[in-house]
Amino acid sequence: AQSVTQPDIHITVSEGASLELRCNYSYGATPYLFWYVQSPGQGLQLLLKYFSGDTLVQGIKGFEAEFKRSQSSFNLRKPSVHWSDAAEYFCAAGGGADGLTFGKGTHLIIQP
Amino acid sequence: DAGITQSPRYKITETGRQVTLMCHQTWSHSYMFWYRQDLGHGLRLIYYSAAADITDKGEVPDGYVVSRSKTENFPLTLESATRSQTSVYFCATPRTELSNGELFFGEGSRLTVL
Structure with a gap:
């Protein structure tokens, strides 16, 4: 069965510090991979996506993610977080006709 | 660029009532999806549709009904709402x-x- 795992339910980071959010997937073949962000009371916004090619992908708001086939991972990173980055982050995988499979999300808290 | 419009944005109802959530897209894309989001579960697929009059179950379809008579609309109906x-x-x-x-x-x- 297809699955996406985000091991960290909550992460607290100081403003200005670096960030890494973990994501592992389990699929029959390498799926398309996505990171979405959701601010409180809002819908989901796409941060970045990986289809093929360069395993380091750049997204919006200074985020990047690295695809590692050997580890079935697609971790999200940012070198220096801002208070406005506090949100819920979802990793997703798929690309077929039946939509995306989402992880359970990681709640990011920014400490001043 | 209106994209997707959902209505209502907020709804309170009672157990056993029928509720319909509307979804309208301005692009006329073939595929449409309904997800539910719950704390600790992330987003889970309820139903999806590949085209008008073609729908299929997702991960959590029980208690829900969908229809797609027009490409741009994909309503989701809870025939007898439950607290869950x-x-x-x-x-x-x-x-x-x-x-x-x-x-x-x-x-x-x-x-x-x-």
């Missing part, structure tokens, strides 16, 4: 017909079942 259906519901469609699974989401419909 209290959730935030998101409608989604691919950003383009060739966007390789990348989904664009509506702003969500928050449903409370008392």
